[in-house]
């Protein structure tokens with residue numbers, strides 16, 4: 001409860017400090033497109049695909065991430081993502097989380113990383129930082145996306 005209140009206060013202050021950009025200049029950190037394959041993913045972005053193998057050979061839902069999203073529910077992507085492609089040059093990093101607000105087990109996505117099936121046994125980290133192998137299929141609920149260095 002205290003943590004939530006603090007987080008809300010930080011967000012409120014951040015909103016006050018943020019410069020006002022023209023309405024049409026503010027990029028939505030998540031948008032949905034339809035397509036399949038790695039080529040459908042714009043750069044730089046983290047693309048989250050509804051189906052395995054980057055939606056295979058047929059068009060499907062792709063969520064294009066260019067900023068952090070604390071809950072994928074509003075975009076319709078919550079608990080749906082089955083493959084992922086980090087289509088960025090070096091200097092970008094993303095984490096995908098099992099829970100909202102960047103909680104629970106997480107998977108790192110570094111530049112050019114491809115994960116064709118989140119149902120495979122993939123390298124994950126617990127909230128305490130310990131590494132293990134498990135699935136995140138249809139379980140991703142929040143994402144961070146940021147530049148490093």
Ligand SMILES: [Ca+2]
Nearest residue numbers: 050080081082
């Ligand atoms: Ca899915």
